Structure formats: C-alpha cells, structure tokens
Amino acid sequence: MNFSIEQLQAFDAAAHTGSFSAAARRLGKAQSVISTAVANLEADLGVSLFDRSGRYPALTAEGKRLLLDARHIIEACANLQALSGEIAAGVEHRLTLAVDDTSHLPWLEPILGVFAERFPNVELELLFPLLDDQIAMLLSGRAQIGIGYEQTNAHKDIETRSIGMVRAPLFVAADHPLAAKKRVGRADLIKHRQIVITSRGGAPHHFDVLIASKVWRVEGDLAILELVKRGHGWAMLPEFLAEGPLGAGEIFRLQPDFIPELPVMRMEVLWHRPHAQGKAGIWLRDALIRRAAERN
CATH class of the missing domain: 3.40.190.290 (D-Maltodextrin-Binding Protein; domain 2)
Structure with missing residues (x-):
C-alpha cells in the first residue's frame, strides 16, 4: 500500500462534487488525472471507492467509510504543511489585518501598540471588510489575519479561535x-x-x-x-x-x-490555514487569543 496525498485529495474532491470532471475543475487538474488518481487509490487500497455504473460515480459503502479517514489524513497533512511553513517563515515585511468594522479599534489599539514596539519595521495594513468580504480577503491572501464574528457556514480552510463573546x-x-x-x-x-x-x-x-x-x-x-x-x-x-x-x-x-x-455572538480571530504566517502574524494572532484567555 503506497497511496499519496494527491490521490486522497482526488478521492475527496470527487466525493464532494459528485463527478470526476467537477473534481478536476475544483483542483485545477485534467479529468484524466483525477480519474487515474482515484483508480490507483482503489488499486492501492484493494477496494472499490465508487460505483461507476450510473451517469455519475457514486460512493460505495466502503468508499463512504474510508472517506472519513481520508479527510482526516488530508486535514492532518494541511496542518503539518501550515505549521512547518510558519516555523520556517521569518518576520514578514508586511502584514494585513482585516477587522470586521472600525468599531473594534478601541479595544484592539493597545494590542497594536505592543505590536508596534515588537515589530517596528513591519508595515501594518488595517482593512475593515464585513462578513463575506472579509473571508474572501483571507482566502485570496489579500489579508493574513481577520477579526470578526462567528461564521455560520465557515469555510473548511479558515481556521478560527474564540477571542470573546459580544452581546447586542x-x-x-x-x-x-x-x-x-x-x-x-x-x-x-x-x-x-x-x-x-x-x-x-x-x-x-x-x-x-x-x-x-x-x-x-x-x-x-x-x-x-x-x-x-x-x-x-x-x-x-x-x-x-x-x-x-x-x-x-x-x-x-x-x-x-x-x-x-x-443576541450573543462569539468573536473570533481567523486565518487561512494554507497561507503560512510569519513571526509577526503568529505573534499578533496569539496575542489576540491570550487577551481573550486573560479576560475569562
């Protein structure tokens, strides 16, 4: 047994989208690459993951069971890649913080003051997008860290940590x-x-x-x-x-x-896991989380 992470990603994408062609579009690869990756994974595992008798491939009972473990492995690999990237990264020259509305500035400013002392040469950019605008910035890499309210339909690649509760x-x-x-x-x-x-x-x-x-x-x-x-x-x-x-x-x-x-909502610090943080970003992210722990 010698399967690869690429095979597992093809398996997951095909299961999620319902077809090999849609999985190929999702992963930015040719359909033949996805079909071959899934077929090779089935050969390596010794089980059929999809029933191909219909118009679209359907997960077999074995495929449904193995998909859960496949997703755990993909998640673990993503965490390993993000962690190793952060460890290897130095101090970034620029950091963009996307905050859900300027109303957060009064409590955020003291943390930014300490940030300025620790990282005086880092160019800090503050943006104030709301809701889906903020998530789009994190996913595209336009912003590295976000501060906002709990996401009802959180994107799978957006990592979050609670930094307090807010009543309205x-x-x-x-x-x-x-x-x-x-x-x-x-x-x-x-x-x-x-x-x-x-x-x-x-x-x-x-x-x-x-x-x-x-x-x-x-x-x-x-x-x-x-x-x-x-x-x-x-x-x-x-x-x-x-x-x-x-x-x-x-x-x-x-x-x-x-x-x-x-109404009570959880405030969160958010970041896009595949984009590695530099030392300044890691410090700011951890400082926000520590603030929440100290207040509780």
Whole structure:
C-alpha cells in the first residue's frame, strides 16, 4: 500500500462534487488525472471507492467509510504543511489585518501598540471588510489575519479561535419616543425604523434580526451608532461600542419584553490555514487569543 496525498485529495474532491470532471475543475487538474488518481487509490487500497455504473460515480459503502479517514489524513497533512511553513517563515515585511468594522479599534489599539514596539519595521495594513468580504480577503491572501464574528457556514480552510463573546442590546437616542417606555414590545418596535448592518456581498449578519417594517441597512456599526444617536431609528449594537454614548446619556438601552435573551455572538480571530504566517502574524494572532484567555 503506497497511496499519496494527491490521490486522497482526488478521492475527496470527487466525493464532494459528485463527478470526476467537477473534481478536476475544483483542483485545477485534467479529468484524466483525477480519474487515474482515484483508480490507483482503489488499486492501492484493494477496494472499490465508487460505483461507476450510473451517469455519475457514486460512493460505495466502503468508499463512504474510508472517506472519513481520508479527510482526516488530508486535514492532518494541511496542518503539518501550515505549521512547518510558519516555523520556517521569518518576520514578514508586511502584514494585513482585516477587522470586521472600525468599531473594534478601541479595544484592539493597545494590542497594536505592543505590536508596534515588537515589530517596528513591519508595515501594518488595517482593512475593515464585513462578513463575506472579509473571508474572501483571507482566502485570496489579500489579508493574513481577520477579526470578526462567528461564521455560520465557515469555510473548511479558515481556521478560527474564540477571542470573546459580544452581546447586542437594543438602543435608541435618549430623546427617541421609545426611550420613554420602561419595556417595549414587538408592536412598539414595528412602528419605528430599524437600522441593521449589511455587507457589500449581501450576506446575512450575526445581528441581522429584522423586526420593523421600515429598515435602513448600513455598512458598519459606528455608522449605525451615529444614526441612532441622531434619532433616525433603533438598532442592535455591540455592548462595547455603546458603553461610551450610553454613559454620556446620548443613547438609551431598550428593554424588550418578548426577547428571552439578548443576541450573543462569539468573536473570533481567523486565518487561512494554507497561507503560512510569519513571526509577526503568529505573534499578533496569539496575542489576540491570550487577551481573550486573560479576560475569562
């Protein structure tokens, strides 16, 4: 038995896409290469992985069972390759950090201050994409590290670590009509404009819970906060962003009587596993994870 990682990848891609031609497109290879790799793997293992009697290849019972182990091996190889790349990498000259919205800067800045002292010659680029825009940047290599909220349909090559939990209460301007109520019901909120966050790609957001019939969609929590402060509507906002304006009396926290628990989302640091991090990226990634551990 002498199978290769390329054979396992061809097997996995064919099983995932449902055909050898689609697997070839996914892996950027000729269909004959995929078909030959799978056939050689079957010969090496001594079992038939696909039933080829129909129009499309279908996994056999043996293929279904072996696919799980094949994927574990592919995952382990990817981890080994990423780890070895990081160990071999030196200090990169440039690092791009993609942060889900500028509203995270107040708590992030102290970490960046330490980063500046440890890596004074590294050119740091800060970008502020949202949701699917951020993932696209990580996958393409445009950004090396991301900070954002938990992904509902995470890409298999995106590695994540939790860096804390965020609640999103409901807020309005201090002089908004809703601020006069001790508790608000769904019928109260429906009557007033709701301001929700959006991304350029249009993906659903973690705090995108539509209640009102009149809606404004805004790119960025800071912009939403400013519109809320000026009385244009109510919105769900991260607690860390609302603390200052709430303490200054600029906004009011609503108490809904129909939501048993406020929306809570996990914040994560994200990176694309196949792209090796340099020493500066590894330090920044670990510093974000340590911050979360120290706060818990």
